[in-house]
Amino acid sequence: MASIQNITFACDEPDELAEFWAEALEYELEPIPPALVDALEAAGEDPSDGRSIFDPDGDGPRIFFKRGPKSPTEHIPIHLDLDVHDREEAVNTLVEHGATKVETKTLDLGEHEQVWTVMNDPEGNGFCVAASSK
Numbered sequence: 001m002a003s004i005q006n007i008t009f010a011c012d013e014p015d016e017l018a019e020f021w022a023e024a025l026e027y028e029l030e031p032i033p034p035a036l037v038d039a040l041e042a043a044g045e046d047p048s049d050g051r052s053i054f055d056p057d058g059d060g061p062r063i064f065f066k067r068g069p070k071s072p073t074e075h076i077p078i079h080l081d082l083d084v085h086d087r088e089e090a091v092n093t094l095v096e097h098g099a100t101k102v103e104t105k106t107l108d109l110g111e112h113e114q115v116w117t118v119m120n121d122p123e124g125n126g127f128c129v130a131a132s133s134k
Contacts, residue, residue, distance in 0.1 A: 004061040005061070005062070006036070006052075006061065006062045006063065006064045007061050007062075007063045007064070007080075008063075008064045008065075008066055009021075009063070009064070009065045009066070009070075009125065010066055010067075010068040010069060010070035011065050011066070011067065011068075011070065011123050011125075012067065012123060013067075013123070014049065014050050014051040014065040014066060014067050015051050015065075016122060017051075017065045017121065017122060017123055018051035018052070018053050018063075018065045020097055020098055020099070020121055020122050021053055021063060021065075021121070022053045023097050024082070024094055024097065024099070024121075025053070025055070025060070025063075025082070026056075027053040027054055027055055027056070027060070027063070028053060028054055028056050029051065029052075029053055030052050030053065030054050031052070032047055032050055032051070032052050032064070033052065033062070036050075036052070036064065040066075045066075049066060049067035049068075050064060050065060050066040050067065051064075051065045052064050052065070053065075070123075070125075079125070079126045079127050079128065080127040080128075081116075081127070081128045081129075081130065082127060082128065082129045082130070083130060083131075083132045084129055084130070084131055084132065085131065085132060086131060087115065087116070087117060087129055087130060087131040090129050091117050091119065091129055094119060094129065098121070098122040099119045099120060099121055099122065100119060100120045101117060101118075101119055102117075102118040102119055102120060102126070103117070103118050104116070104117045104118075105117075105118065114130065115130065115131070116128045116129060116130035117129045117130075
């Protein structure tokens with residue numbers, strides 16, 4: 001069985017995007033792990049062009065932000081879905097930290113209704129925010 005080692009974002013400003021996502025996910029900034037530095041150097045890439053964040057509780061994957069070209073962001077086939085306690089409060093906080101609200105969607109599931117907000121991070125990467133139904 002495989003496990004996720006890193007989620008990697010290609011971006012223009014690794015430090016700024018890492019700071020945004022660290023705030024959004026309550027993660028912490030960290031130096032790039034030595035194994036990742038070695039892998040980048042082996043691939044001929046500059047490890048100083050990246051930044052890493054991690055879940056201090058150890059539950060979530062490391063997220064790595066690497067300076068480099070990225071795919072167009074008008075469609076978000078792969079994106080992060082954030083699970084929050086209060087969707088509207090989280091959306092407002094994320095906007096204060098540089099995200100953009102795109103739209104709020106609703107899906108009727110019979111007895112239940114799923115509501116989520118589509119957003120873009122400061123570099124235009126799409127993600128969604130929904131309140132936990134736990």
